[in-house]
Amino acid sequence: MKSVETFTQLGSVIASFMFIWAMFKQYCPYQLQNYFEKYSKRVFTFVYPFIQITFNEFTGDRFMRSEAYSAIENYLGSNSTMQAKRLKADVVKNSSQSFVLSMDDFEEVTDEFQGIKLRWASGKHISKSQSFSFHPVTDERMYYTLTFHKRHRSLILGTYLSHVLKEGDAIKVKNRQRKLYTNSGSYWRHVVFEHPASFETIAMEAGKKKEIMDDLITFSQSEEFYARIGRAWKRGYLLYGPPGTGKSTMVAAMANLLNYDIYDLELTSVKDNTELRKLLIETSSRSIIVIEDIDCSLDLTGQRKKKREEQGRGDDKDPKLKLPKEETDGKQSQVTLSGLLNFIDGLWSSCKGERLIVFTTNFLEKLDPALIRKGRMDKHIELSYCSFEAFKVLAKNYLRLETHHLYARIQELLGETKMTPAEVAEHLMPKTLPGDDKVCLEGLIAGLEKAKEDARLKAEEEEAKEKASSPEENAKEKGKENGLCDNGNAEMSKEKE
Numbered sequence: 001m002k003s004v005e006t007f008t009q010l011g012s013v014i015a016s017f018m019f020i021w022a023m024f025k026q027y028c029p030y031q032l033q034n035y036f037e038k039y040s041k042r043v044f045t046f047v048y049p050f051i052q053i054t055f056n057e058f059t060g061d062r063f064m065r066s067e068a069y070s071a072i073e074n075y076l077g078s079n080s081t082m083q084a085k086r087l088k089a090d091v092v093k094n095s096s097q098s099f100v101l102s103m104d105d106f107e108e109v110t111d112e113f114q115g116i117k118l119r120w121a122s123g124k125h126i127s128k129s130q131s132f133s134f135h136p137v138t139d140e141r142m143y144y145t146l147t148f149h150k151r152h153r154s155l156i157l158g159t160y161l162s163h164v165l166k167e168g169d170a171i172k173v174k175n176r177q178r179k180l181y182t183n184s185g186s187y188w189r190h191v192v193f194e195h196p197a198s199f200e201t202i203a204m205e206a207g208k209k210k211e212i213m214d215d216l217i218t219f220s221q222s223e224e225f226y227a228r229i230g231r232a233w234k235r236g237y238l239l240y241g242p243p244g245t246g247k248s249t250m251v252a253a254m255a256n257l258l259n260y261d262i263y264d265l266e267l268t269s270v271k272d273n274t275e276l277r278k279l280l281i282e283t284s285s286r287s288i289i290v291i292e293d294i295d296c297s298l299d300l301t302g303q304r305k306k307k308r309e310e311q312g313r314g315d316d317k318d319p320k321l322k323l324p325k326e327e328t329d330g331k332q333s334q335v336t337l338s339g340l341l342n343f344i345d346g347l348w349s350s351c352k353g354e355r356l357i358v359f360t361t362n363f364l365e366k367l368d369p370a371l372i373r374k375g376r377m378d379k380h381i382e383l384s385y386c387s388f389e390a391f392k393v394l395a396k397n398y399l400r401l402e403t404h405h406l407y408a409r410i411q412e413l414l415g416e417t418k419m420t421p422a423e424v425a426e427h428l429m430p431k432t433l434p435g436d437d438k439v440c441l442e443g444l445i446a447g448l449e450k451a452k453e454d455a456r457l458k459a460e461e462e463e464a465k466e467k468a469s470s471p472e473e474n475a476k477e478k479g480k481e482n483g484l485c486d487n488g489n490a491e492m493s494k495e496k497e
């Protein structure tokens with residue numbers, strides 16, 4: 001890199017000479033000017049075999065920061081921290097509130113790409129406002145320059161620069177503030193997404209958890225695979241299970257694992273298929289589009305289909321078919337099952353980047369099979385009642401307990417009765433400060449025993465009802481009634497006698 005520096009100094013000398021020439025050339029005869037310029041350029045390229053590219057912070061529009069400049073800034077971040085003697089620090093308001101370091105003005109760092117050394121330098125143009133003012137405004141425009149030998153021109157201009165942009169963008173995505181979007185009608189609004197859920201804290205069997213995490217990570221790293229097989233880079237997940245088993249929590253954990261944004265799509269407030277299409281096209285890459293409680297969101301369920309069949313109306317693929325959920329509402333949503341299916345199947349192919357679509361439901365059996373078939377909803381994940389293994393995860397998170405003598409009783413009860421992780425978690429919440437583990441575990445045992453007793457009573461009640469409504473029982477009951485009547489008649493006839 002020493003040679004680059006020497007040549008840079010030489011370049012500066014030649015540049016100064018060119019500047020002096022520019023000042024005085026007007027006093028030279030025209031032919032001499034041409035002659036001098038032609039040969040001075042040749043000499044310059046001969047003695048200075050390096051190419052320099054400038055990347056300005058602002059291009060054209062003063063208010064729009066150049067994307068290339070930001071990508072380079074991110075790309076050089078780690079190099080700058082290691083090499084530059086003067087750094088600039090800033091705080092990024094993300095969850096970690098960490099510092100972001102970049103090289104200060106007029107600093108230099110080197111980079112290496114496929115064995116080629118390159119030099120990046122930062123600079124600043126300062127211009128004062130021309131108009132007179134007591135508070136003159138200075139206009140500062142930062143820039144980066146990249147210097148490399150001309151024999152590497154094609155490699156640097158092609159492969160290296162796209163590598164810089166790609167890496168810089170990836171770093172930007174990693175450091176960015178993630179967002180949670182919700183739709184009000186056909187517009188997305190967003191807030192900063194800072195949900196603490198992670199796969200580590202989700203109560204679930206370790207094997208199942210690992211399988212889901214592996215699936216997600218494999219998906220996020222399979223851009224080339226999807227391109228090769230000619231499929232849009234998307235994957236559908238269907239999370240189903242009773243309320244309070246962690247479906248929404250898992251969506252947040254997925255977003256945190258993959259560093260994705262979340263688009264929480266409220267289908268009932270979407271007017272029609274056109275609005276749905278608009279909303280979905282506006283979603284960015286690296287995002288999860290979630291439709292919670294899909295069975296309630298719209299009547300996109302098998303039951304509605306059956307009802308329609310009974311009414312002798314066409315099939316569910318008819319795009320004109322309207323499936324308003326709240327027909328009594330003033331505003332009717334006219335999003336159709338076919339509208340949703342068409343989007344899931346078709347439109348994404350033209351949207352760049354990766355997207356996950358997640359449906360959650362409490363009632364799997366209510367959903368139209370067309371909606372959840374493989375290829376649309378590729379992975380079906382059941383979130384169910386709390387197992388002992390899941391309980392241990394919760395106890396570790398909430399009480400920092402690995403084991404306890406009450407665990408044996410809890411294991412026994414969890415095998416006999418159903419309780420959702422949400423309910424178990426509620427029992428494990430400390431009731432006083434500092435929390436008392438034994439009190440929490442005993443509370444849970446009491447809760448489980450009560451749930452077991454309630455379930456037993458309910459089962460008995462149902463059994464009794466069933467018996468009452470069974471034909472044999474009815475006949476017996478009738479028999480009894482008749483018997484009573486006969487007896488009554490007999491008594492009456494006795495009385496008559």
Ligand SMILES: Nc1ncnc2c1ncn2[C@@H]1O[C@H](COP(=O)(O)OP(=O)(O)OP(=O)(O)O)[C@@H](O)[C@H]1O
Pocket residue numbers: 201202203204241242243244245246247248249250361362383421422423425
């Ligand atoms: N598997 C789980 N692991 C850890 N915490 C859980 C789990 N399931 C539920 N919880 C806790 O219970 C609360 C409710 O869970 P969540 O909202 O994810 O349930 P859900 O399945 O989405 O319910 P619903 O069907 O009613 O929307 C969460 O705040 C979470 O802390």
Ligand SMILES: [Mg+2]
Pocket residue numbers: 247248249292360
């Ligand atoms: Mg939920």
